[in-house]
Amino acid sequence: xxxLVESGGGLVQPxxxxxxxxxxxxxxxxxxxxxxxxxxxxxxxxxxxAIDWSGERTYYADSIEGRITISRDNAKSTMYxxxxxxxxxxxxxxxxxxxxxxxxxxxxxxDEYDYWGxxxxxxxxx
Numbered sequence: 001x002x003x004l005v006e007s008g009g010g011l012v013q014p015x016x017x018x019x020x021x022x023x024x025x026x027x028x029x030x031x032x033x034x035x036x037x038x039x040x041x042x043x044x045x046x047x048x049x050a051i052d053w054s055g056e057r058t059y060y061a062d063s064i065e066g067r068i069t070i071s072r073d074n075a076k077s078t079m080y081x082x083x084x085x086x087x088x089x090x091x092x093x094x095x096x097x098x099x100x101x102x103x104x105x106x107x108x109x110x111d112e113y114d115y116w117g118x119x120x121x122x123x124x125x126x
Contacts, residue, residue, distance in 0.1 A: 002026040002115050004096050009120030012086055016124070020081040022096030022117060029077040030054070033101040035113060036070060036081045038092035038122075045095070049081060050106035059106050064090070086124045093119040 008020040020036070035050040049070035050059040058070050067086070072079040079096060097113035107113065 002029075002032060002098050004098060004115055004117035006094065006096050006117045006120040009094060009122045011123045011125065013126050014087060014124055016086050017082070017084045018086065018122060020083070020094055020096075020120060020122075022079040022081075024077045024079070024098065029072075030074050031100050031102070032098040032115075033106050034072060034079045035097045035099075035107060036079075037095045037097060037110065038090075039095070039119075040092040043092075045110050047108045047110075048094070050108050051079065052104050052106045053101060054104065057104060057106050059108055083122075086122075088124045091122060091124050093121050095119045 003025045005023045012018055030053050033052050036048040037045050038048050039045040047061050051070045055072045067084050069082040096117045098115040099107055099113045
C-alpha cells in the first residue's frame with residue numbers, strides 16, 4: 001500500500017500561483033501512476049492532471065490546461081501540481097491519487113485509482 005499526504009493549499013488571490021505537493025510513503029513510488037483531482041462543494045470529483053510512473057506522459061483537463069503543470073520527483077517520492085493564473089472557479093479541495101501501473105499509462109477516472117490522500121483546500125478569492 002501507499003500513503004499519500006497533500007500539502008501546499010491555501011488562500012490565494014485571483015491571478016496568483018500555488019504549488020501543491022503529494023508526498024508518498026510505503027510501497028515503491030515508481031510502482032504507481034498518479035493523478036490530481038479536485039472537488040468543489042456540491043460537485044463531483046474531477047480529474048485535473050495525471051502522470052505516468054516515469055513522469056514522461058502527462059494529461060491535463062481542458063478546463064485548466066495551460067495554467068498547470070504536473071510533475072513528480074521519484075527520488076523524493078513526491079508529486080507536484082504547479083498552478084498559475086488561478087481563478088475563483090479553481091476553488092476546491094484538491095486530492096492526489098495513486099494506482100499501480102507498470103505499463104507506462106496514466107489514468108483519468110476516479111474509479112481507476114485505489115489510493116487517495118486526505119486533500120488540501122485551495123481557495124481563490126480577493
